[in-house]
Structure formats: C-alpha cells, structure tokens
Amino acid sequence: MRSVWEMLLYLPIILVILSVLETCRHDDPKKILRKTAINFGALTAVLLLGSVVVFFIHKYF
C-alpha cells in the first residue's frame, strides 16, 4: 500500500522538479511546457520499462 501512495505522489513532484529546472533555463513558456512534457514522458517511460524488466526478472529467474 505504501508504494501505491509513493507512486501517486511521484507525478506532481517530478512535474514540479522538471518545470522549475526548465524555467531556469528558458524564458519562452511554450518551450518550457514542451521540454517539460518531453522529459516527463522520457523519465516515466524509463521507469515503467525498468519496472517491467524487474517484474520479469523476479518472475522467471
């Protein structure tokens, strides 16, 4: 159950971190939004793929 809550709180904190970091680098709001979305997608995809790999390693090895 604990991990479920941590997963729910993962989304806002990652969005905050990425948007603040991009806002430090750029001035254009559209560029900030686009880069934040791209980075968020890439990070989430890496985490999900990693989770799938770990799941299968635990299941079959």
Added chain:
Amino acid sequence: MEQKLTLMTLGAVALTGLLASMAMPAERRKNGIAFALGWCVPGLGHLFLGKWRKALFFFIILGATYLSGLWITGFRTVGFDDNPFYFVGQYGSGTAMFLSSMLGKEKSFPRPDLPLGLYDPALLYVCVAGLLNLVVALSCFDAKPKESK
C-alpha cells in the same frame, strides 16, 4: 549542531553573493545580490532582476510544494537527529530554514488522519522544495537583468 549549520549556511550564502558580485562584470553585479535574495525567499532574486513572471512562478510552485509537504506532516518538520538528509535539504531556502528551526522543535510524526505511506514522500516534498530553491537562486547568476526601456 543546528545553530552551527544555520550560521554556516548564512555565511556561505552571504560570501557567495559578495564574491560573485565582485568577480562579475559591472553590468551583472546585481546577480550576486539577486542570488542572496532568491535564497531568502523563492522568486525574490528574479523579481529583483525584473523577471516578475518567473518570480511569481517560482514563488507559487515552490511555496505550494513546501506547504503541501508541511500539511501532510502536520506542520512539523523533521529534525537533524531524525533525518539529517531531509533536514539539510531545507537549508536551500532561507524561509524553509527559518520555518524548520521553528516547526522542528517538536518531534515530527505521521498524522493519524492520513495514510502512513504519505509521510515519507511529504518529507521529501519539503526537502525538494528547499533544494530546488537553491537551484533557482543559483540560476540568478545566469539570468540577464531586464533592460529598462
């Protein structure tokens, strides 16, 4: 220990701002002051440089992150003895540092009306808000002051 850390942090921020102001070219000396102001209150450094939209964004987003973490922990911050990493993270912002010394006197514990699993991420929110503010304050060195027309 806590007092020593507070004094060391204040000294480091003042020294960084001062040395940076001296080392930078004349037209960018404001950036050193902006760093020190930005460390004190999220967004104040960018406001000082005339970038009020960024300042407002940083103030709202970092303030909301910090306050949401505090709300979940019942407005008690973690002490140095309980978790030194989360504690030191709050020193990235002067406001968070000041609040942590006020709110961290009583031992922090999970709120009974909220799930226990929220407690650790909430402490992380408070810590991340402080650390991100340090990044925001340091970005003042890179920002060009808005030219007055």
